[in-house]
Amino acid sequence: MPIRPDLQQLEKCIDDALRKNDFKPLKTLLQIDISEDVKIKCSKQFFHKLDDLICRELNKKDIQNVSIILISFGRCGKxxxxxxxVGLLTLIKQGLVQKIRLPGLKNPRR
Incomplete structure (x- = not known):
């Protein structure tokens, strides 16, 4: 029986996917109900880890993993x-959409 990850482990799930290519914890995270009052603490480096992971999976053209990452982040973002x-606002201020490097597209702000 798989261990059900705690919402506080969102960053660890991203780390596992980034370092070990293990997306099972993120998939399990998608099955957890997220209440409005739960706060998920993440480090200052969380955004860079998220960006690196999304870019890597986009470069591999692994749309399923990109979807898992974005859905997990979307459900937990607020x-x-x-x-x-507030993390989501902080990430938007840091240029969440602008910093994600899409393969084949040039980002003039870099």
Whole structure:
């Protein structure tokens, strides 16, 4: 029986996918109900890990894994806290959409 990851382990799930190419914890995370009052604390490096993982999977053209990552982030985004600030707003301010490097597209802001 697989271990059910705690929402606080979102960043660890991203780390496992990035370092070990293990997407099972992220898939399991998708099955957890997320209540409005749960806060998920992530490190300052979380955004870079997320960006690296999405870019790697896009480069491999693994749309299924990209979907899992984006759906997981989308479901948890409003609950993420980075350095005590609302994570999703912080990530948007840092250029979440602009920083994701899509293969074949040039980003003029780099």
């Amino acid at each position: 609950n993420i806290s980075i350095l005590g600030q």
